[in-house]
Amino acid sequence: xxxDLLLFLALLLIAEVLGTIGxxxxxxxxxxxxxLFLPFDQALGLTALFHVFSNGAKMLLFRQGISKRLxxxxxxxxxxAVIIGAELTVFLNQQVLSLVLGILLVVLGVGLxxxxxxxxxxxxxxxxxxxxxxxxxxxxxxxxxAIRGITLTAFDLEKMAFVSTSAWIDMGVDLSRSVVYTSHDxxxxxxxIYLPTIxxxxxxxx
Numbered sequence: 331x332x333x334d335l336l337l338f339l340a341l342l343l344i345a346e347v348l349g350t351i352g353x354x355x356x357x358x359x360x361x362x363x364x365x366l367f368l369p370f371d372q373a374l375g376l377t378a379l380f381h382v383f384s385n386g387a388k389m390l391l392f393r394q395g396i397s398k399r400l401x402x403x404x405x406x407x408x409x410x411a412v413i414i415g416a417e418l419t420v421f422l423n424q425q426v427l428s429l430v431l432g433i434l435l436v437v438l439g440v441g442l443x444x445x446x447x448x449x450x451x452x453x454x455x456x457x458x459x460x461x462x463x464x465x466x467x468x469x470x471x472x473x474x475x476a477i478r479g480i481t482l483t484a485f486d487l488e489k490m491a492f493v494s495t496s497a498w499i500d501m502g503v504d505l506s507r508s509v510v511y512t513s514h515d516x517x518x519x520x521x522x523i524y525l526p527t528i529x530x531x532x533x534x535x536x
Contacts, residue, residue, distance in 0.1 A: 388497035395491030407461035415469020
């Protein structure tokens with residue numbers, strides 16, 4: 331394994347741990363991290379694949395207490411929106427998408443600092459809105475987990491139910507956008523060499 335791959339693996343592990351401890355999801359760190367190594371479109375593809383592996387590991391480990399209500403009201407809108415967002419990336423300039431990502435990271439970062447003052451009501455409508463917003467952002471910029479997490483938190487799920495429900499929804503989102511990115515050749519041979527690395531990082535962290 332080359333020095334760059336070793337460094338990338340180490341950084342992915344750190345990103346996963348920080349995202350989990352911080353409660354905001356690792357996508358806010360993984361996407362900017364991937365941009366240090368790859369162009370924006372390839373970084374989108376790699377980030378999506380990384381989370382497919384990560385969510386797969388969570389689904390194997392946490393299989394109890396899945397909320398079917400939230401799978402329908404949050405998960406389905408998120409999957410539809412992420413497909414739309416991923417398709418839109420083909421028509422947008424990568425510099426524009428990088429700017430969008432930067433703005434989103436700043437807004438989400440500030441939002442997470444003051445989120446203790448937020449109170450999202452646990453309604454089906456809010457679940458659907460959170461799903462649409464998070465899915466669209468994930469498709470366009472590769473990071474939407476924080477918004478999905480905030481939406482899920484409103485429903486006061488037991489810890490195991492929260493993790494398992496989140497994993498199933500996230501898998502639908504990340505697998506869907508991976509398919510779209512693949513259809514537009516975002517996942518190149520340069521990405522495939524990272525597959526063993528991201529698999530190790532995902533399952534080691536889990």
